[in-house]
Amino acid sequence: MSTDQLSRTFAALADPTRRAMLARLSEGEATVGQLAEPFAMSFAAVSKHLRVLEAAGLVSRGRDAQYRPARLDARPLAAASDWIGDYAKFWADSFESLGSYLDRLQQTNPKSNPAKENDDV
Amino acid sequence: MSTDQLSRTFAALADPTRRAMLARLSEGEATVGQLAEPFAMSFAAVSKHLRVLEAAGLVSRGRDAQYRPARLDARPLAAASDWIGDYAKFWADSFESLGSYLDRLQQTNPKSNPAKENDDV
DNA sequence: TTAGTTCTAAACCGATGAGTTGAATATAGC
DNA sequence: GCTATATTCAACTCATCGGTTTAGAACTAA
Numbered sequence: 001m002s003t004d005q006l007s008r009t010f011a012a013l014a015d016p017t018r019r020a021m022l023a024r025l026s027e028g029e030a031t032v033g034q035l036a037e038p039f040a041m042s043f044a045a046v047s048k049h050l051r052v053l054e055a056a057g058l059v060s061r062g063r064d065a066q067y068r069p070a071r072l073d074a075r076p077l078a079a080a081s082d083w084i085g086d087y088a089k090f091w092a093d094s095f096e097s098l099g100s101y102l103d104r105l106q107q108t109n110p111k112s113n114p115a116k117e118n119d120d121v
Numbered sequence: 122m123s124t125d126q127l128s129r130t131f132a133a134l135a136d137p138t139r140r141a142m143l144a145r146l147s148e149g150e151a152t153v154g155q156l157a158e159p160f161a162m163s164f165a166a167v168s169k170h171l172r173v174l175e176a177a178g179l180v181s182r183g184r185d186a187q188y189r190p191a192r193l194d195a196r197p198l199a200a201a202s203d204w205i206g207d208y209a210k211f212w213a214d215s216f217e218s219l220g221s222y223l224d225r226l227q228q229t230n231p232k233s234n235p236a237k238e239n240d241d242v
Numbered sequence: 243t244t245a246g247t248t249c250t251a252a253a254c255c256g257a258t259g260a261g262t263t264g265a266a267t268a269t270a271g272c
Numbered sequence: 273g274c275t276a277t278a279t280t281c282a283a284c285t286c287a288t289c290g291g292t293t294t295a296g297a298a299c300t301a302a
Binding site for chain 2: 259260261262263268269270
C-alpha cells in the first residue's frame with residue numbers, strides 16, 4: 001500500500017478490530033484498557049492498532065496520569081466519504097440504468113455535466 | 122485483516138492503483154490492457170488487482186473474444202458509505218460541539234435518539 | 243524509595259500484499 | 273493446424289500486518 005492520506009484512512013478501516021475501536025470511541029474517550037476489554041488480545045496489540053488509527057488521523061491521544069486516553073477525530077472520514085460519494089450515482093438505483101439516471105440528472109439540472117466527475121483517484 | 126465484506130471493500134480501496142482503476146471503470150467497461158495503460162506495471166499485476174476488486178464485489182468480468190472486460194459494480198460502496206455515514210455527526214461541523222449538534226438534531230426530529238447509532242462494527 | 247498500574251518499545255513470527263518473470267491458456271484469423 | 277494477441281497461473285521476492293512475549297518507561301500512591 002502507498003501512504004497517502006486516503007490510503008491510510010481506508011487501510012485503517014479495513015480491520016474490524018479498528019472499526020470496533022472507532023465505534024467505541026464514538027461514545028467518548030477511552031483508555032487502552034477500556035478499548036482492549038472486548039477483545040481477546042494483548043494491550044500491546046491494541047496499542048499498535050491505536051498507532052495505526054493515529055497515523056490515519058482518526059484518533060488523537062491525551063495524557064491523564066498513567067492513562068493515555070484516545071479520542072475520535074472523524075475528519076479523515078469526511079474525505080473518505082467524499083471519495084466514495086463520487087460513485088453514488090452508480091449505486092443510486094440498481095434497477096435504473098446509469099444512462100437513465102444521467103438523463104434524469106440532466107432534466108433536474110441541465111447546466112451540469114454529470115458524466116465527468118471521476119477523474120481523480 | 123479478517124475477511125468480512127466491509128473489510129474487503131475498505132482493503133480494496135486502500136490501494137491507489139485500485140482506486141484509479143475504479144475511476145477509469147466509472148467511465149465504462151475496460152480491458153486489462155486499457156486498465157494497465159496508465160501504470161508502469163505488468164499486465165499480471167493489473168490482473169491481480171482486478172481479482173482483489175472482484176473479490177470485493179466492486180468489479181465483474183465478462184468475455185469478449187480474447188478480452189475479459191471489467192465493469193464497475195458500485196453496490197459494495199453503498200455499504201461502505203453507510204458505515205462511514207454513521208460518523209458524519211462527528212465531522213459535520215468542526216466548530217460545533219457534538220453536544221450542540223445532538224441538541225439541534227433533537228429539535229429538528231424530537232422522536233429520534235441520535236446518541237445510540239454506533240453499536241455495530 | 244518502593245511497589246503497583248498503565249501503556250509502549252523491541253524483537254520476533256507467520257501470513258498476506260504487491261510486484262516481478264516466465265510459462266500456460268483462450269480466442270481469433272489465416 | 274499455426275500464429276498472434278490478451279489474459280492468467282505459478283513460483284518467487286521483499287515489505288508490511290497483526291499478533292505474541294518480554295522488558296522498560298511513565299506515572300501514582302504508600
